Amino acid sequence: MVGMKSLNTIRMGGREILPLVEGGKGVSATNGASSGAWAAAGGLGTVSAVNADSHDDDGNLIPQIYRGRTRGARHEELVDYGIEGGVEQVVQARELCGADGALNVNVLWEMGGAARVLEGVFASERAGDLVDGVTCGAGMPYKLADIAAKYGKYYYPIVSSGRAFRALWKRSYHKHAEWMAAVVYEDPWLAGGHNGLSNAEDPDQPQDPYPRVKDLRDTMRAGGISDDVPIIMAGGVWYLREWADWIDNPELGTIAFQFGSRPLLTQESPIPAIWKERLPLLKEGDILLHPFSPTGFYSSAIKTPFLMDLKHRSERQIAFGSVQCDHRTHKLDVGFKGNKTYYVTKGDLIRARGWNAQGYTEGLKTPDDTLVFVTPEQAKVIRKDQADCMGCLSQCKFSSWNEHAENHSTGRLADPRSFCIQKTLQDIAHGGDPDDNLTFAGHSAHHFSTDPFYSNGFVPTVKQLVERILTGD
Numbered sequence: 001m002v003g004m005k006s007l008n009t010i011r012m013g014g015r016e017i018l019p020l021v022e023g024g025k026g027v028s029a030t031n032g033a034s035s036g037a038w039a040a041a042g043g044l045g046t047v048s049a050v051n052a053d054s055h056d057d058d059g060n061l062i063p064q065i066y067r068g069r070t071r072g073a074r075h076e077e078l079v080d081y082g083i084e085g086g087v088e089q090v091v092q093a094r095e096l097c098g099a100d101g102a103l104n105v106n107v108l109w110e111m112g113g114a115a116r117v118l119e120g121v122f123a124s125e126r127a128g129d130l131v132d133g134v135t136c137g138a139g140m141p142y143k144l145a146d147i148a149a150k151y152g153k154y155y156y157p158i159v160s161s162g163r164a165f166r167a168l169w170k171r172s173y174h175k176h177a178e179w180m181a182a183v184v185y186e187d188p189w190l191a192g193g194h195n196g197l198s199n200a201e202d203p204d205q206p207q208d209p210y211p212r213v214k215d216l217r218d219t220m221r222a223g224g225i226s227d228d229v230p231i232i233m234a235g236g237v238w239y240l241r242e243w244a245d246w247i248d249n250p251e252l253g254t255i256a257f258q259f260g261s262r263p264l265l266t267q268e269s270p271i272p273a274i275w276k277e278r279l280p281l282l283k284e285g286d287i288l289l290h291p292f293s294p295t296g297f298y299s300s301a302i303k304t305p306f307l308m309d310l311k312h313r314s315e316r317q318i319a320f321g322s323v324q325c326d327h328r329t330h331k332l333d334v335g336f337k338g339n340k341t342y343y344v345t346k347g348d349l350i351r352a353r354g355w356n357a358q359g360y361t362e363g364l365k366t367p368d369d370t371l372v373f374v375t376p377e378q379a380k381v382i383r384k385d386q387a388d389c390m391g392c393l394s395q396c397k398f399s400s401w402n403e404h405a406e407n408h409s410t411g412r413l414a415d416p417r418s419f420c421i422q423k424t425l426q427d428i429a430h431g432g433d434p435d436d437n438l439t440f441a442g443h444s445a446h447h448f449s450t451d452p453f454y455s456n457g458f459v460p461t462v463k464q465l466v467e468r469i470l471t472g473d
Contacts, residue, residue, distance in 0.1 A: 007240065007247065007470055009042075010254055012230055013133050013154040013181035015102045018042040020469060021184075021232050023260030024106025024135055025193065025440065026050030027425035029271055030263070032089035036096025037268040037462035039103050044256075046135055047093050049105045049117055051078070051392065051422065052085030053270075064426060066390045071401060071408055075391035079113035083120030090127040103132050104156065108194070109139035110295050112391040112403055115147060122151040133181055138194050138297065139394075142168060145176040154181035156232070160188045160196030161212060162219035169223050182230040183220065184258065185213050189289065191235030192260050192442035194299040203289050203298055209233065210246075217253050227253030234258035238444040238451075241472035259469070261442040265454065267461045272431045275439070278302075280454055284446040294398035294418040302439040306424065314417045316355050316373040317366070318348035335363025335373055342371070364416040367397070372416055385420040392422035 010019045020043035024030050030048040039045030054062050064081050068074040086105060093103055105121055107114050114136075122128050128151065136144050137158025148155035157173070157180070159165045165183060173180055188195040189206035197203055213231055220229065230253075237243065237257045246255050264271055265279050286303050292310040293299045301307055320342040321328045328343040334356035336342070344352070352363070355373040362379040363371035374382065389399035395410055396402075398418035402410045421438065428437035448454055453468055460468065 010230060010256060011228065012044065012256065013102055013104070013156075015100075015132065017044055017102045018466070018470075019230065019254075019256035020044070020466060021234075021256055021258040022046045022263055023192075023234060023258045024048045024050075024104070025260060025264075026106070026108060026111070027422075028053050028429040029269075029440075030106070031270045032092025033096065033270060034263060034266065034268045034462065035089075035103065036093035036101070037266075038263065038466070039093065039097035039101030041463045041466040043466060044102045044104060045093055045097060046104045046106045047086070047089045047131070049082065049086035049089070049107050049121055050111055051082055051426070052089045054081065054085040054088045061430070066388070068390075071389050071391055074389070075112060075403065075408075078390045078392060079116050079120075082113060082117040083124070086117060086121040087124045087127040090121060090131050094127075094130040103130065104135050104154075105131055105133075106135045109136055109141035109144070110297075110394050111138070112393050112401075114141075114394065115143060118147055119151075122147070122153060135184060137184065137186060137196070138295065140164070140168060142172045145173045145179065148179050149176040152179075154179055156180075156182050156184055158184040158186050158196075158234070159216070160186055161198065162215040163198075164196065165216055166219050166223075169219075174223065177225065180225075180229065182232050182256065183216065184232040184234050185209070185216055186258075187212075187233075187235030188298070189235075190443050192287075192300050192445070193440045194293060194295060194297040195289065197298045203291075209236070213246075213255075214251055217251070220253075230254040230256045232256045232258050234260065235442060236444050238262065238447045239473055240469060244472075261445040261448075262465060262469075263462065264441075265448060265459055266465055267459055271429065274431065275428065275434050276459065278434050278439075279441075279445065279448045280457070282441070282446045282448055286446060287441055287443045289443075292418055294396045294415075294421050295393055296395075296397055300441065300443060302434070302441050302445075304437065304439050305435045306437050307439075310417070310419060313372055313374060313378075316351075316360055317370050317417070318344055318352055319370050320344050320348075321369070332363075332371075335361065335371055365413060366415055366417055367413040374416070379416075382416050385423060386414050388423075389420070390422065396421075 022038040024046035026048045035045030035047045066074040133154030135156040188197040324343045330349045332342040360373035386399045394403045397415045400410045400414040424437040
């Protein structure tokens with residue numbers, strides 16, 4: 001029960017299921033074990049096909065090591081890893097949930113080789129018939145409907161506004177309406193991971209999700225889409241009792257709820273113990289919506305030293321010019337070697353000298369004609385990570401990789417204010433210290449420390465978590 005309302009099953013993706021969706025968290029934070037258990041509990045399980053893990057015949061993890069001498073060669077290795085891992089995790093999930101479980105894969109449209117990985121999983125003799133559909137966001141996946149229809153799979157586009165959905169519907173999705181099982185509304189201010197904030201929206205001014213979801217429903221209705229096609233509310237969902245007025249609400253039509261953060265702390269969750277141990281320590285305000293992702297999107301993550309270092313790195317930044325002008329009157333005398341001549345303001349010169357005295361002695365150029373000041377050790381790591389790029393994104397501002405360009409370059413300078421997202425997510429997913437890595441979480445994750453369900457260090461099974469959610473708590 002949720003308040004006085006029963007949470008009834010709904011028809012979604014060709015199956016009768018609970019309106020509870022497991023959020024697909026990339027790079028091995030959602031896998032076959034967690035998604036299979038979620039589907040077995042009656043909801044929609046979501047296997048992440050974003051650099052999913054694979055294992056050898058003895059069950060040992062196959063490290064994703066890249067041996068190609070060029071970025072293009074390493075990118076091909078990445079796609080091969082992605083397909084094999086996605087297939088393996090789907091097979092495991094289906095074994096756990098049985099033939100009646102509802103099972104999707106999740107890909108990020110802006111991940112490197114997204115369409116190839118998705119088609120590789122769908123076309124696989126081992127896994128293609130085992131998966132029901134695909135959930136996809138992080139960009140504008142116009143080709144998603146075409147791919148889903150080609151393989152007879154349901155698709156679940158992730159959007160953050162009615163406007164974004166309208167563009168997708170008019171350009172592509174209306175041609176394959178029969179395969180659209182649901183639309184995921186991912187709130188830009190509440191969801192973990194990458195967020196779909198538009199340029200017109202203020203990251204510091206969150207908006208009420210209700211009118212945004214109502215606008216999305218109105219947009220869907222204008223396109224002739226039945227209210228029976230659910231909208232999945234994603235971001236900020238913890239206690240269903242807080243969303244009771246959304247359930248059976250004729251303004252919104254059929255609603256389901258996605259849980260991203262809560263499934264992290266379950267027995268089946270694949271994240272390492274050190275990460276699980278940190279989750280109950282989170283407090284309100286510990287999640288930061290930040291602009292440092294190499295995708296160019298805002299994203300939400302825990303305020304770890306890794307993330308705060310990125311924030312401080314951008315604060316150690318000054319504009320420069322190669323020609324003296326009215327406002328840039330002083331030669332910069334720190335941050336570089338050789339005979340270069342940079343002109344800066346007097347105030348920026350003083351700041352740069354101060355950073356230099358603190359050990360931030362290397363000034364790295366950004367695409368915006370600024371210099372960021374870092375230590376020699378940080379500069380070495382940044383340059384190595386940029387050189388080791390394997391094209392894990394379709395476009396990466398950190399390394400200037402562009403999957404779709406002939407020379408695989410964005411044509412812009414690599415941006416040292418960002419980071420290698422593949423490196424840090426692989427590390428934290430496989431035992432690395434959360435303090436040293438990017439640690440995604442939604443803005444409701446602080447409830448781990450206050451929700452009595454997790455008292456005395458209790459870690460539920462997925463089944464126990466779903467049963468708890470159904471009580472409204």
